[in-house]
Amino acid sequence: MAVIGGGWAGCAAAVQLTKQGHQVSLFEASRTLGGRARAVEVNGLKVDNGQHILLGAYQQSLQIMREVGIDMERSCLRLPLQMIYPSHEDGMQFIAPKSGFIPAPLHLMIALWQSKGLEKADKLALARFSSTARWMGWKLYQDCSVSELLQRFDQTERLCRLMWNPLCVAALNTPPERASAQVFLNVLRDSLGAKRAASDMLIPQLNLSALFPEQAAVFIQSKGSKLSLGQAVTGVSQHASMPGKWQLNLSKQETSDEHAYYDGIIIATDCSNAKRLLKSANSDTVLPEFEFEAITTCYLKYAADIRLPGAMYALCDAPQQEKWGQYVFDRGYLHIEHAGLLAVVISAPQNPNSIEHDKIASAIANQLAESFQLPALKLPLWHQIITEKRATFSCTPALTRPTNTTDQAGLLLAGDYTAGDYPATIEAAVRSGISAAKRLQ
Incomplete structure (x- = not known):
């Protein structure tokens, strides 16, 4: 079997496939x-x-990581579900109790x-949303935008601004006015609507390659x-003379691969490369023309003794005031070598792609200094901005996503863009990879 693409879907x-007893060739261009x-x-x-978090609800991701030897308790900082803003901002503090004896x-x-930071009307609105969504089975008769869903549920302006909208952007990387309410409900169902541990937030302490892909290769x-x-x-x-067998054209032809053939192929690349490979296979399978959203991560390095009060905070963003940061992570809580390193995430819709990196970093440093009332945060030792311009597909209402199968037997697709309950996340990628592999039993 051949797997094309060494991302999370391809590695999964x-x-x-290896667990099913197959010999696998995994190809990665980088x-x-x-x-x-x-x-x-x-x-x-x-x-x-890009800074990522996992959820306790990511069952297939967590399971396959354990299967390849990752110790999840040592590899991720586990936090109870929370939405905490810096105390000097007009935000909120919502923290689920840590005790495992309190059931969901x-x-x-x-x-x-x-x-803290929510009025009685906000709390009643949140309770009403949760109870009604459970009663509905987290299902909509017809998909709509997240903004429309929140309006239907009479959610307050403050609750939307401080909780629902930031959660939507973090989970779907699509602004609430364009984001799928049903996919948003799917994520809430498996986290807020499941057992207590499912709502936990897991911040990787290993880099993302070491967290699973490299160990998967081992x-x-x-x-x-x-x-x-x-x-x-x-x-x-x-294969020209062997029906049901497949061949690959490689950029660097190796002797061992020159005459290799495969019983099945999983294309686990991004969507654009998948289209190219399907065309080369004379496949009539048509992939949708997705729209994409960017994610920017701004790393700011300070002296090692600079530390935030906690590992993760939401931020009150205001792009019109050059306050682009939406979440900040103190990586000193994750790794001793990262003491003094902050990671600030800017997701859709206000990704400042056209603005110079130095200006973005300076504005974010000023935003942090104001939010935490720490003047030292204005002057980082260095900064680095990384933007994934096509980080995720736009997760819009009633979006049609392709299945794992194609019109040709033995040729399958895997990736977070394929059909599933979740938006473009690590869990969606892993689920897709496992699903494609199981179709090649």
Whole structure:
């Protein structure tokens, strides 16, 4: 079997195929595994191309990470569900109790009534939303935008601004006025609407390549499968004289691959490369013309003794005032070598792509200094801005997404863009990879 693409979907597919007893060849065009959730080096520090969090609800991701030998308790900082703004901002503090003895959904009700920064009307609106969504089974008769859903549920302006809208952007990377309410409800169902641990937030302490993809490669190679880094697949075709077998055209033809053929192929690249490979296979499968959203992560490095009161905060963004930061992570809580390193996330819709990096970094540093009342945050030692321009597809209402299958037997697709309950997330990618592999039993 061949898997094209060493992102999270491709690595999950390769692991699942290996578990099923297949010999796998995994091809990745770059030298780093992880795809759009990978490690990068910045000023001698191994960080990520974008700051991510996982949820306890990401069952298939967490399971497959454990299967390849990742110790989740040592690899992620586990926090109870929370939405905390700096105390000097006009925000809120919502923290679920840590005790595992308080079952769901009682732990969320306790967090709601103990929350700060919300008026009685806000709390009643949130309770009404949760109870009604449960009664509906987290299902809509017809999809609509998240903004329309919140309006139907009579959510207050303050609650939308401080909680629902930031959650929507964090989960779907699509602004609420364009985001799918049904997909948003799916995420809430599996986190807020499930067991207590499902709502926990897991912040990776390893870089994203080490968190799963690199260990997945070790796992498949230990079972006799093969990894090829820096090897782009330029085309796929059915074997001329062996029906049901497939061949690959490679950018760097290796002797061992020159006459190789495969019983099945999983295309686990991004959507644009998948289209190219489908065309080379003479497939009539048509992939949608997705729109995409960017995500920017601004790394700011300070002296090692500079520390925020907690590991993660939401921020009151105001793009018109050059306050672009939406979430900030103090990576000193994650890794000792990252003391003094802050990661600020800017998601859709206000990604300042056209603005000079120095200006963005300066504005974000000023925003942090004001939010935390720490003047030292105005002057970072250095900064690095990383933008993934096509980080996720726009998760709009009633969006048609392709299945894993194509019109040709033995040729499958995997990626977070394929059909599923979730938006473009690590969990969506892993689920898709596993699903595609199971179709090649």
